[in-house]
Amino acid sequence: MVTRLTDSPVYAHLWSTPELEEVFGETARWQAWLDVLVALARVQARHGLVPPEAAEQIAASARTEHLDMDRVAAGTRVTSHSTLGLIRELQRVLPESAREHVYVGATVQDVSDTWFGLVMRDVGDLVRRDVRALEATVLGLAEAHRDTPMAGRTHGQPGAPITFGFKAASWADELRRHLDRLDEGRPRWAVGQLAGAVGALAFHDTDVDPLDLRRDFCTELGLGDPGASWLTSRDRVAEFGQVLALVGGTLARIGGEIYELARPEIGELAEPTTATAVGSITMPHKRNPEVSEHLDTLARLARAAAGVLLEGTVVSHERDGRGWKAEWVALPEICLLTGTALGLARTLLDGLEVHADAMVANLDRFGDRLTSERVLAGLSGRLGKHAAQDLLQGVLASGEGVVDALVTRGVASADEVRGWMTRDAGTTAARMVDDVVSRARGREPGP
Incomplete structure (x- = not known):
């Protein structure tokens, strides 16, 4: 049963994208967690901590299609433990010889934080792709309208002449800084977590070098080694959220410009539209800037989620679920909101109507x-x-x-x-x- 409007099949397209649903959907999330367990078992096998055949049996069985997810949910509720239902269900489908080699020495946070690293890597790459595409579109507008005169406005009032190319260039310049932030931050965000109970990797401090084990574990998943356990050091997640919020803010600024300049009494820009689009069910003459408006809505929600992630940087000692568990809600949320905004902005700017004649007429007026x-x-x-x-x-x-x-x-x-x-x-x-x-x-x- 769908209880959130944003998850409704009727309205979900306004809050997420099919591409991001493949990352954050229930099945995809569970499979990502299983993939982390497979990587752990394989690396532990290479270091002589679990039998190689057990690692391969875990790899063969750790697929959501092999598991009864209702049993996983029931086990999670009964044990009040975030992953014990999953562990026991995986053990159930494994040969007896492999059952004791699942999830050896790992914690819930090792799994979920490593998933965060995968998410920040993959979503960051998607965001970068879309920001780069937007930059290319806006650069094209800047070049095409380099010398198209229009009124520059301050405090919402006509100020002095500029060109529309100059306005578009300011958008492009801001998008370029987001690309820089994404590139600079990726090595910090795309890391794994193998910390154990309090971050000291005590469980694995036996016949192997725990730091070598962690490095190999991260490499197995295509992630960087964090250098030090980050159980309560949540700046990575917070920083990633702030960058996404900044991206959303830029898109809202662009949308706000289009929203204002599309007003009929100004008429300098207009959103693309289709013959089937309905502006108003009671006022058929209207052509509402729905996409521009929604970019602002998405950005407001993204900033709120980013604030939750920032709050998570203030936590206690070596493990604290208060901030970390809130990230389970806020990180997917800001990723979905930002990805949706980027998709909408690409459609908006690819089809943006620029009315240069109205720009000149407003200057003359x-x-x-x-x-x-x-x-x-x-x-x-x-x-x-x-x-x-x-x-x-x-x-x-x-x-x-x-x-x-x-x-x-x-x-x-x-x-x-x-x-x-x-x-x-x-x-x-x-x-x-x-x-x-x-x-x-x-x-x-x-x-």
Whole structure:
């Protein structure tokens, strides 16, 4: 029975993706935990701790299709232990000679934290793929609209001219920093855990070097060795969550821009749509920016989950389930939310409608007022910045024409004022577009 709206077959597409469901679905999660147990047995066999034939029997049997998952669930409830139901069910399907060699010297947290390492590696790679694809799309927008003029806005109000390429380049530059974060963080996150009861690997400190065993265990799973047990050192998980939250924040910022600029009275951007899409069931004329809006929703939830992961860094001694168990909920949640947002953002930006004519019309509508920064710069050279500010603000507040007002006050000629107004403010913005594009594509920026 589905009890959460986000898990409903009707609405699940708004909160997850089929690709991520393959990572976090019930069967996939159990199989990942079984794979960790298989890797442990194989490495222990190579180190002479369990018989090689037992390790292979464990590998052959540790498949979810061989297990009765209802028995696993019942055993988990009866024992009040997170993995004992799974262990006993696996033992049940194994030959008797292999049963005592399952899960030797490991703990619940060894299994679940190693799964976290696999998740952060694999989800991180998926996130990187989608961020890179988004960056490529946005770089294309930046290049195509390098010189497309539009109103730059501050505090929601028209400010001074920019280009749409400049706006898109700021999106691309932010996405590039997320790629850097993902690349830099991957070696920290993609590690395993084999710590034992309090992190000292005492169970394995017999006839083998426990650190060699742990290193081989991590290698078997394609993970890095952590260097030290991290049972209550949860910064890896928290950092990964913060990076995903930052990615979600960027997508929400982009969505928010599109949401605002798609308003009919502005009309500079529009989401892609289809003939079957319904904007409003009561107002058929509407074309709602549903995707842009949902990016904000997903980002809010992702930040909340990231906060839970950050809370988990404050825990006690050598094991503390309070923060660690909360991660079981929050880490999958933020991965699903971020992956969904990335998929939606790719669709949104791949089909984004850019209405350059509306951008120019909006600039024209506000006329000379949007050149005030350039006129202020011209006047500042002869009056001083603050005196020029006071003068120009008074002129604009009076409703006088800027050229005539400044000529009348004897502070500039008409040609000087018009020259200040017509100076191309987009030149520097366009150079920054070139710089962003060049750096993203591995070239040195031009002069």
